[in-house]
Structure formats: structure tokens, C-alpha cells
Amino acid sequence: MSLPAKPEVPPPHAAMPTPAVARRWYTRWLLRGLAALSLLMGVAGVFIPGLPTTVFILIAGWAAMRSSPRMHAWLWNHRLFGPMLQNWHAGGCVSRRAKRSAAAMMGVCAVVLWFTPTPMWLRIMASGCMAAVLLWLWLRPEPA
Structure with a gap:
């Protein structure tokens, strides 16, 4: 005889910051x-x-x-x-799942961009922007 499974308790939500409504x-x-x-x-x-x-x-x-x-x-x-x-x-944290998803989507976009007839300067500029965003994103802390 096995014990019934414990219902999973969701983690408590972080305290919501007090809104500072514009005047x-x-x-x-x-x-x-x-x-x-x-x-x-x-x-x-x-x-x-x-x-x-x-x-x-x-x-x-x-x-x-x-x-x-x-x-x-x-x-x-x-x-x-x-x-x-x-x-x-909670400190500018971004989940690893969001980081991976962003990296995958930017990778797909970069590949599509490089295989379409677009000006070279546009390919380089867009790829550079995506690389900069990915670098910034992966340097963000992850939630505990």
C-alpha cells in the first residue's frame, strides 16, 4: 500500500512592489x-x-x-x-529557460537573415545587435 501523493504547493509570490502612479x-x-x-x-x-x-x-x-x-x-x-x-x-534575474529560448530564436533569425538576399551591412549590423543582446542577457543573474 502506498501513500497518496502530496499535492504540490506553489511557491509564495514575491511581494508586489507598491505602484507609483503618475500624477x-x-x-x-x-x-x-x-x-x-x-x-x-x-x-x-x-x-x-x-x-x-x-x-x-x-x-x-x-x-x-x-x-x-x-x-x-x-x-x-x-x-x-x-x-x-x-x-x-528580485535583482534583474532572467531564467535559464528564457535565456536559452532567446538564444535559439536569435540563432534562427540570424541564419534566416544570412540566407536571404539582404545587404551585407544589414546582416552584420543585425547579427552584431543580437550578439550584444545575448551577451548582456547571459550575464544577467539567474533566479535561485
């Missing part, structure tokens, strides 16, 4: 628009190779924290987007 109404609306646009771009980045997801979610979290506490709380507690924001808040 002027037009600033709040501009930031809210930026948050919504960044969130849409981040979601699109899940499906479109070469379009970053994490960066857009971080921008969305930053803009939401300054414009809409409700949107920020939703992002912070979201099962997909929340860990990105929480890791970044």
Missing part, C-alpha cells in the same frame, strides 16, 4: 497605452520568432505600475507573465 491624467493614459501595446507585443513574441517576449512584458509591467495598479496586479500575479516580472524585480 497627471494624460501621463497615466499614455503609460496605460504603452502598457497595453507592450503586452500585445509580448504576447505576439510568443508566436513570432525574433520578437522578444520578456522585454515587452517588463515594459508593460513598468508602465502598468505607473498608470494602473489593477493592470499591474494582474500582470504580477499572472501565471506566465508574473514570474518574469518577479524575477526582474
Whole structure:
């Protein structure tokens, strides 16, 4: 006779930072628009190779924290987007999975770029930018 499996307890969420909402109404609306646009771009980045997801979610979290506490709380507690924001808040951490995914997608984009008829300067510039971003990304700490 075996014992029933223990239900897995999710780890406690990091303490959500207190939103610092902008004072002027037009600033709040501009930031809210930026948050919504960044969130849409981040979601699109899940499906479109070469379009970053994490960066857009971080921008969305930053803009939401300054414009809409409700949107920020939703992002912070979201099962997909929340860990990105929480890791970044905990010291600029990026998960190894996100690093590997970004490296793979940038690699695919670089290969496609080098095998399409594009100007050489564009290939070199785009590859250099991707290499710089990857270097920066892999130098970021990983969550504990």
C-alpha cells in the first residue's frame, strides 16, 4: 500500500512592489497605452520568432505600475507573465529557460537573415545587435 501523493504547493509570490502612479491624467493614459501595446507585443513574441517576449512584458509591467495598479496586479500575479516580472524585480534575474529560448530564436533569425538576399551591412549590423543582446542577457543573474 502506498501513500497518496502530496499535492504540490506553489511557491509564495514575491511581494508586489507598491505602484507609483503618475500624477497627471494624460501621463497615466499614455503609460496605460504603452502598457497595453507592450503586452500585445509580448504576447505576439510568443508566436513570432525574433520578437522578444520578456522585454515587452517588463515594459508593460513598468508602465502598468505607473498608470494602473489593477493592470499591474494582474500582470504580477499572472501565471506566465508574473514570474518574469518577479524575477526582474528580485535583482534583474532572467531564467535559464528564457535565456536559452532567446538564444535559439536569435540563432534562427540570424541564419534566416544570412540566407536571404539582404545587404551585407544589414546582416552584420543585425547579427552584431543580437550578439550584444545575448551577451548582456547571459550575464544577467539567474533566479535561485
